[in-house]
Amino acid sequence: MFTSDSVVNASNSVYKKRQRVNRMLLTLSSATVVFGLFWLFWIILTLLLKGGSALSLSLLTQSTPPPGADGGLLNAIFGSVAMAVVATLVGTPIGVLAGTYLAEYGQRGWLAPATRFLNDVLLSAPSIVIGLFIYAVYVAQVGHYSGWAGAFALAIIVIPVVVRSTDNMLSLVPNSLREAAAALGCPQWRIVMFICYRAARSGIITGVLLAIARISGETAPLLFTALNNQFMSLNMNAPIANLPVVIFQYAASPFEDWNRLAWAGAVLITLLVLGINIIARSLFRK
Template identity: 50%
Template sequence: MDATTPMAAMHAAPVSRVRSSRRVADRVLRVSCFAATLIGAVVLGSILLMLIIEGLRGITPTLLTQPTPGPGSEGGGIANAVLGSLVLTFIGIVVATPVGVMAGTFLAEYGRGSKLAELVRFLNDILLSAPSILIGLFVYTLMVRPMGTYSGWAGGVALAIIATPVIVRTTEDMLRLVPGSMREAGAALGAPASTVIRQVTWRAASAGIVTGIILALARIAGETAPLLFTALNNNSWFSPNLMGGIANLPVMIYQFALSPYPNWQQLAWAGALLITATILALSVVARFVLSPKRH
């Protein structure tokens, strides 16, 4: 009997050293995390479902061929707002891309550990988190008031200021991921620092830099507050010189959604669906650009 007792003890189920209170806490945390995830998914899914249902009702053959109608008018479309948004976004990203890439390159390659780089990085972080309406007020004071009128140029500058810190942060992070051995190899061949940056580090980090540009493009595509103070809106086609109010989707959605006219409200839903689909497409493209290629 005594000989079999150790063997029986060896085959006995191990006793858990985890206290019951810890197991209860673990289960409570799991349930809480699952419930929070479920609530978030339900809320976001409801918003997206409502947007799709209401937005599809506003899809008409004239949606992308005619300008926005006047108050109380029937029919019409959002062609002028779509074109205005494309122009403003193009101006913003064209201005922000070289500034953001060059600034990010300075922080990652030339200014490591310097006081100036720390100051630029600090200011970039502030600008990254600054309210967009504050940027709109800044550009309004800087450009709209001296020019005496709203303009697409002011709207493009406001969007560029919003997009620049995103590109700066992404460019710096991607360049820092490039191994130092690649820079050393270029320097060992006698190439100057500028050539190493252009031919080695930029090429190695090109996918990440392009991703940052696309994300910045998606960020500014739906901005409304800065355009209220810079480009405003217009129910007709804008002037080729971009002076005066410029029709754009974000402000059009804001104004039409608050209007008492059912036709304007339907156009607002259709515009919201269009801009959401565009931002989603840009985000998907950015994800595929950033993901490593599988061979």
């Protein structure tokens, strides 16, 4: 039997106290959301106002110019895309296989917990440290900067993101699916390949897309690996232009035309990352 004090009404002191606390926390939560969105929209608006005027067809068809001349970012766009593709092709299989081991085969023993810990450390490691590592083990050994070195540095950034997403998504697959397949005589590798991967496919793809979004704007590791190239170069074994480094150099230059190109490059990267995140969230909802 409920007493009158336990009934939710305006005269209940406990209910009124909880209502005040709820309103206060809801107000604080709403204020923090508005605060965060304000800066986000301000950044996007600033990018569009300063870089939108430089968006043109020549931006995508011409290479970076000397001071005072017209040009675009074709060589930088090509270099960024080339290194991102190589990094994704190298890092994704390693990340998926490592995440598969953690979720499907590493339930016992010390290796899986240690791997998760090291993966978390690598996931939060500053990208400049990764760039210095590749510089020491690769660039310093071959004696020159190159697109391959930049791609390897970006691949190291891709791996922990894919490992985490693969591990989490496979862990969400119900064990009843695995048990049903095992009861029918299906071997472990077939269960992983044809049941677990299919059930977690959208989540794994989402992790790969988020990894691509992260490496799209990385500047620090490329300063120590790929560096830059003023001209169009298809040689991955030589210094190659890329958007983050071009933006870094052109934004700090005293030339207004280079400053406009830097803003335009920042708009391109922002739109790319925004589009990738929208696609990733759409896949995750499915």
